[in-house]
Amino acid sequence: MLYWLVLIPIVIAIINIMYFDRDSRRIILAVQLGMGVYAxxxxxxxxxxxxxxxxxxxxxxxxxxxxxxxxxxxxxVWLTTLLFFGLLLYAYNKTYFTSEFGFLYLSLQSLIIGLFLSTDLFNIYVLIEVSTVIIALLIMLRKDKQAIYDGMIFLFVSVIGSGFWLLGTGFLYKTFGTLDIYALEDAMARVNDPRTMIIPFAFILTTISLKIALFPLSSWLPIAYGTPSAPSVIPAILSGVYETTGLYLFIRLTMMFRPAIDLSPLFLVIGFATSILGFVFAVAQEDLRVLLAYSTISQVGLIVVGLALGTEESYWGSIFHMFAHSLFKTVLFLAVGTINSHYQSRMMRDIKGGLKELPVTGWAIIFGLLGITGAPLFNGSISKYMISYGSDSPYVQVLLNVINFGTILYSIKFASILSGPTTLSEAKQKAGLKKDWAQWVTFAFGILTLLTGLLGNQVIEILYGYSFDISLTSYLEKAGIYVLLAVAAWAIYKGWIKEAHVVSRIRGIELTFNAMITALVGFFIALAAYMAVII
Structure with missing residues (x-):
């Protein structure tokens, strides 16, 4: 019965590319609705x-x-069907929604669902490889020079990274004679010498760390997400859904190796480093989409921190933050798409008066930013509270507050586009997109970030069967800290960040393709060396 979730999108994708052009959009929409009901x-x-x-x-x-x-x-899987349905509604009347786009869109959905459900390491490798090609084609959809360059960088880095997975899979098959994740987890408990697992673990974790963009393997992500000509639904899919597949595999594979090797302390450090560097680079950006790309890196680091803390509360906090992140990041990427269509720019210096010009999108942005910063009553506040609750270390608490401070800081910078006098001429204002109904899709996801926060306890129990009681006193204390962090972030943004020249210098730092591959190899060597020392 599960295989229908994988088969249906790919079958419709093939029919779509063979027999239909743009009129097939209604069929695709109906299929998406049916997929949601079935899921x-x-x-x-x-x-x-x-x-x-x-x-x-x-x-x-x-x-x-x-x-x-x-x-x-x-x-x-259910969340994937929801987001793909919503993104389809957003893109329904866009010029890029051709039969080719429909084919790639549905194929990617099939592959993503397959990644969530498959338990065979080689099958997962194949799914990762094919999805990499599909995403590269979506990035290059409009075939301009920059899009082709960005798509090829993503493709080559990802394919080379996947080679590490294949080598690790070969080691495991030679040792155990099976590639099933759960069978391998049982076998790991019977491994006499954990050192024999160092090389396959290092190979596989290198691929996963690249896929989720952990430091120092994150340079590809802003390139892929920030492609100027890529439709806004592409980074929304990548950040809202595809990144989640990597996090899910990270959870499954670290659990698989844990009976033999536990690297939680290392990934606690890497998670904090990734999250802090992510928000530092996010604050430095002027391009809204690239800012959100670095924001994704920062949020991934926070999720890894919650997983690495090793407590029940922090684990489920990270699981719920994956869910929350998919919602509020979808809101923000779609909002940037609408803003770009209206202002013909994604650069913050060109965009002012956004709330007046596009009130529906403006309020969606406010909801999305409140969600990502963990404002009281929004979904991010629940997940961040649970992650924080999972540790009583004062050092961890300080670092978590530093991360949230950075998140608020770049959110304030993002929100600056909503205020001030409009930067559009009167003619452009009259020709704007105020009645574009796709904005309401963005707003609907924004409302979900609020509802899944207001009903956070109930949502977590319904989705995961996990019951977590939030202490009102403790939650109010966290709300007070949030207010203090917001005030401090506002003061620093207005007093220093807004005019600081160091910010522009940070913005120009990026790795070349050769440097990305060097970092990939270096990460593998460092990971293997660390395990050799501690085991």
Whole structure:
């Protein structure tokens, strides 16, 4: 039954490219709606009856292609159908929605769902490789010079990174004779010498760390997300859905190796470094989409921190932050698309008076920024509270507040486009997009960031079956800290960041392709060396 979630989008994609042109949009929309209903029904089954497992072909699990739908995976599949449906509505009347776009769009959905459900390391490798090609084609959709360059950088870096996964998979198959994640997890508990797992673990974790853009493997992400001509739904898919596949695989694979090797302390450090450097570079940006790209890096680091803390509360806080991040980052990327269409620019210096010009999009931005900063009552506040609750270390608490301070700082910078006198001429104002109904899709996702915060406890229990009681006193204390951080961030932005020349110098730092590959190899060597020392 799970395989229909993978098959249906790809079958419709093939039919779409072979027999239809733009008129197929209604069929695609109907299929997306049906996928959402089916995913909801499967979620109900998992919530009531436990994990769903499909052994395709009726073979034994050791040799069959197995699809595994536990509570976390099925929630992510459901979220994928929701976001793809919403993004389709946003793109419905756009000129780029051709049969080619529909084919790539549906194919990517099929591959992403496959990544959430597959348990075979080689099948996951194939899904990663094919999805990499699809994303590169989506980045290059409009075929201009910059888009082709950005798409090729993403493609080459990702393919080279995936080679590490393949080598690690080969080591594991030679050792255990199986590639099933859950069978390998059982086998890891019987490994006599954990040092034999250093090389395969280092290979596979290098690929995953590249995919989720952990420091120092994050340089590809702003290039892929920031392509000037790429439609706004592309970075929304990448940040809202595709990045989540990498985080999900990170969870599954670190759990798989944990009986033999536990690298939580290392990834706690890497997570903090990634999150802090991410917000530093985000603050330095003038391009709204690139700012959001670095913001994604920072939020990924925070999620990894929550996972590495190793407590039940922080773990589920990170899981819920993945969900929350998909919502508020979708809001912000789609809002940037609307702003770009209206102002013909993504540069902050060209955009003022956004709330007056585009009130629906403006309020969606406000909701999205309140979500990402963890403002009280929004979904980010619940997930960040849970991550913070998972540690009583004062050092961890200080660093978490530093991260939230940085998040508020770049959010204030982003929000500056909403105020001030409009930068548009009267003629352009009259020709604007105030009645563009796609804005309401963005606003709807913004409302979801609020509702999933207001009903945070209930949402977490419904989605994951995990009950977490928030102390009112503690939550109010966190709200007070949030207000203090917001005031400090506002003062620093107005008094220094807005005019600081050091910010522009940071903005110009980026790695070349050769440097990215050197960082990839260096990360693998450092990871293997660290494990050799601690084991």
């Amino acid at each position: 909801t029904d499967l979620f109900r089954r998992v919530a009531n009856g436990g994990t769903l497992i499909d052994h395709l072909g009726g073979y034994d699990r050791a040799i069959a292609i197995t699809l595994y739908g536990d509570r976390i995976a099925i929630v992510l």
